[in-house]
Amino acid sequence: MTVxxxxxxxxxxxxxxxxxxxxxxxxxxxxxxxxxxxYWDKWTGVEGAAMQRIVDRFNATVGAEHNVWVDYNALGxxxxxxxxxxxxxxxxxxxxxxxxxxxxxxxxxxLLPLEEFVAQAGIPLADFKPIWLxxxxxDGRLYALPSxxxxxxxxxxxxxxxxxxxxxxxxxxxxxxxxxxxxxxTKFDPSKKDRITQLGFTLSPAMLxxxxxxxxxxxxxxxxxxxxxxIDAPATHAAMQWxxxxxxxxxxxxxxxxxxxxxxxxSAQNPFLNGSLAMVxxxxxxxxxxxxxxxxxxxxxxxxxxxxxxxxxxxxxEDVFVIPRGAKHIHEAMIFLSFALRQDTLEELCRxxxxxxxxxxxxxxxxxLHQNPKIRIFDELASSPLAFxxxxxxxxxxxxxxxxxxxxxxxxxxxxxxxxxxMTQTKVSQVVRQxxxxxxxxxxxxxx
Amino acid sequence: MARRSNNLLAGLLWTAPWWLGFLxxxxxxLAFSLYISFCDYPMLQPPLWxxxxxxxxxxxxxxxxxxxxxxxxxxxxxxxxxxxxxxGLALLLNLSVKGQAFFRACIFVPTxxxxxxxxxIWMWMLNPxxxxxxxxxxxxxxxxxxxxxxxxxxxxxxxVLVSLWFVGSPVVIYLAGLQEIPEELYEAARMDGASAxxxxxxxxxxxxxxxxxxxxxxxxxxxxxxxxxxxxxxRTRPGPDRATYFYSMYLFDNAFNYLKMGYASALxxxxxxxxxxxxxxxxxxxxxxxxxxxx
Numbered sequence: 191m192t193v194x195x196x197x198x199x200x201x202x203x204x205x206x207x208x209x210x211x212x213x214x215x216x217x218x219x220x221x222x223x224x225x226x227x228x229y230w231d232k233w234t235g236v237e238g239a240a241m242q243r244i245v246d247r248f249n250a251t252v253g254a255e256h257n258v259w260v261d262y263n264a265l266g267x268x269x270x271x272x273x274x275x276x277x278x279x280x281x282x283x284x285x286x287x288x289x290x291x292x293x294x295x296x297x298x299x300x301l302l303p304l305e306e307f308v309a310q311a312g313i314p315l316a317d318f319k320p321i322w323l324x325x326x327x328x329d330g331r332l333y334a335l336p337s338x339x340x341x342x343x344x345x346x347x348x349x350x351x352x353x354x355x356x357x358x359x360x361x362x363x364x365x366x367x368x369x370x371x372x373x374x375x376t377k378f379d380p381s382k383k384d385r386i387t388q389l390g391f392t393l394s395p396a397m398l399x400x401x402x403x404x405x406x407x408x409x410x411x412x413x414x415x416x417x418x419x420x421i422d423a424p425a426t427h428a429a430m431q432w433x434x435x436x437x438x439x440x441x442x443x444x445x446x447x448x449x450x451x452x453x454x455x456x457s458a459q460n461p462f463l464n465g466s467l468a469m470v471x472x473x474x475x476x477x478x479x480x481x482x483x484x485x486x487x488x489x490x491x492x493x494x495x496x497x498x499x500x501x502x503x504x505x506x507x508e509d510v511f512v513i514p515r516g517a518k519h520i521h522e523a524m525i526f527l528s529f530a531l532r533q534d535t536l537e538e539l540c541r542x543x544x545x546x547x548x549x550x551x552x553x554x555x556x557x558x559l560h561q562n563p564k565i566r567i568f569d570e571l572a573s574s575p576l577a578f579x580x581x582x583x584x585x586x587x588x589x590x591x592x593x594x595x596x597x598x599x600x601x602x603x604x605x606x607x608x609x610x611x612x613m614t615q616t617k618v619s620q621v622v623r624q625x626x627x628x629x630x631x632x633x634x635x636x637x638x
Numbered sequence: 639m640a641r642r643s644n645n646l647l648a649g650l651l652w653t654a655p656w657w658l659g660f661l662x663x664x665x666x667x668l669a670f671s672l673y674i675s676f677c678d679y680p681m682l683q684p685p686l687w688x689x690x691x692x693x694x695x696x697x698x699x700x701x702x703x704x705x706x707x708x709x710x711x712x713x714x715x716x717x718x719x720x721x722x723x724x725x726g727l728a729l730l731l732n733l734s735v736k737g738q739a740f741f742r743a744c745i746f747v748p749t750x751x752x753x754x755x756x757x758x759i760w761m762w763m764l765n766p767x768x769x770x771x772x773x774x775x776x777x778x779x780x781x782x783x784x785x786x787x788x789x790x791x792x793x794x795x796x797x798v799l800v801s802l803w804f805v806g807s808p809v810v811i812y813l814a815g816l817q818e819i820p821e822e823l824y825e826a827a828r829m830d831g832a833s834a835x836x837x838x839x840x841x842x843x844x845x846x847x848x849x850x851x852x853x854x855x856x857x858x859x860x861x862x863x864x865x866x867x868x869x870x871x872x873r874t875r876p877g878p879d880r881a882t883y884f885y886s887m888y889l890f891d892n893a894f895n896y897l898k899m900g901y902a903s904a905l906x907x908x909x910x911x912x913x914x915x916x917x918x919x920x921x922x923x924x925x926x927x928x929x930x931x932x933x
Binding site for chain 1: 648651678680681682683686688695700701765766767768781782785787788789790878879880891894895896897
């Protein structure tokens with residue numbers, strides 16, 4: 191290279207070097223000498239700000255005492271990013287993920303079992319409601335810790351109940367009664383009899399978030415017995431029949447048209463919030479949207495009906511903290527988690543997120559300061575002996591997709607329900623079998 | 639000798655951004671992807687060699703068959719349709735009329751709208767209750783406009799319609815091609831008494847054929863990789879009866895939702911093979927149909 195080339199190279203590289211040295215450095219200065227804990231979670235906006243306040247408080251108090259600094263990063267698709275980082279050998283020290291991923295990741299060895307660390311950190315697990323810890327366990331071991339839990343209930347519009355001649359203090363008690371109520375609450379355009387102007391209840395996956403797979407549970411069934419998929423079972427047939435009965439009574443085409451025109455659930459076009467949907471299966475956050483978009487809405491909340499009044503099933507779910515395998519600062523991560531899991535701290539977070547308390551005995555201020563007037567109901571539902579979480583399947587993602595296909599097929603009546611159920615069972619069983627075969631081969635490989 | 643080696647060093651250094659990028663970001667991942675297509679690789683555990691099991695599984699995978707058929711139908715409809723519409727629009731935009739630049743901008747501007755935003759706009763446009771298309775159809779006497787996005791019969795058609803939104807890019811290329819056609823050819827055809835359709839058939843189309851070939855190949859590749867629009871418009875769902883579940887969506891689901899990176903890699907290699915075969919076929923057919931001007 192000539193001198194001229196060297197000079198040209200230096201001139202071209204200098205701006206990049208200067209940018210690296212003196213460019214943007216991040217908005218939160220880190221005190222030198224502290225061990226930095228990388229904490230990734232999915233929360234942004236108001237939820238992220240609530241977590242950031244807790245992190246800031248930790249950094250200013252306990253973190254300073256123990257020479258630990260928590261660096262909170264809000265990331266979309268945190269589960270996928272954690273996965274890729276773990277595969278690359280550089281996972282965060284703490285990650286906040288959805289509970290449904292715990293079995294998948296735990297079974298593949300991506301999460302650290304936490305019992306020993308929890309005992310060392312002195313986190314009082316006995317203070318938590320059992321369901322929230324059950325959800326964190328897989329195959330008998332604790333792989334996660336509760337962060338913000340919730341139950342799902344039936345929201346109903348009390349004004350529409352009154353207008354339909356129904357008692358607003360007596361929501362439906364069984365799945366059969368729910369259909370009867372829903373039919374009575376459905377109204378049609380007087381000029382066009384096939385156009386629904388008010389729907390009693392919806393099963394549209396677009397309105398129900400992530401729970402299209404759930405209906406067999408309210409018929410005393412499940413999708414998973416711990417070893418194999420149990421989709422093609424009487425409970426699923428009963429659930430799909432229930433869906434078809436309801437759709438036939440209000441008119442499937444009309445219901446599809448109504449659902450296709452509904453706006454996003456977190457907007458003013460949410461049909462429950464604008465009064466065109468009388469009942470909906472939703473979580474406590476619906477109250478937050480109601481406060482913003484429909485402050486005058488007169489609604490009630492009750493346990494979602496099951497097939498009988500004797501056995502009322504309740505779906506419970508939560509966001510969780512996990513420590514990915516390969517995390518570099520486990521001890522320091524546990525210092526932060528034991529701070530975050532203190533009752534006052536965690537309940538502050540749950541309150542700000544509009545969720546329930548994970549504790550057996552919620553603190554005195556929890557309900558008083560909570561913005562959701564119905565939060566007690568959600569909290570009580572979590573104590574139900576029939577509370578259940580996501581099926582602890584390592585292959586749940588595929589079961590999720592396949593059951594979505596099953597429910598959509600039934601909703602559109604594009605195949606007989608029995609055929610849709612059988613196809614779903616076949617596909618999920620095949621997935622489980624293949625997964626088990628691979629797991630066996632891996633175990634055999636390790637033993638050799 | 640020393641000067642030659644210095645030149646080689648300088649050459650390598652200055653081209654380093656390209657060959658380093660090619661090596662690290664393309665060649666190595668390609669090789670790794672080929673390797674893991676013969677493995678079970680959930681990312682969280684090391685790859686486990688399974689031979690051709692992933693490829694064998696594809697034969698029995700009904701969802702794979704469905705996505706192949708959906709993608710093939712989409713490509714078979716959208717590629718010819720896009721080609722015809724783009725050539726038609728290019729011909730119109732090539733006319734010297736008042737406001738020509740404005741019309742050209744109108745056709746091209748939609749292509750710079752991000753795919754996700756376009757998906758959101760079209761979800762509103764196609765809403766069966768309050769969407770402008772439904773309102774227009776009602777005004778024309780159609781009492782019950784189709785459930786565009788929620789009916790297995792209409793969903794594919796809706797997506798093809800939406801994909802025409804991005805026709806601006808090929809139009810610009812066709813327009814450039816049209817402007818390259820020598821005026822003498824048209825003059826000679828006129829002198830021979832050729833009518834406008836004959837001039838189009840015997841002058842415009844043959845002269846434009848290399849551009850058509852280029853656009854068709856690009857469209858075939860794009861159609862077999864369709865992802866963002868259906869992923870956005872059906873809110874990550876496979877659509878009614880999996881009617882809008884395409885190859886790349888299934889590949890993505892296997893890789894990142896089901897943690898089956900080995901199976902997803904096998905899907906990716908099959909996808910590459912399909913695209914290569916189709917491109918080869920297009921080249922084969924084009925031998926007799928594409929006319930290159932002598933230099």
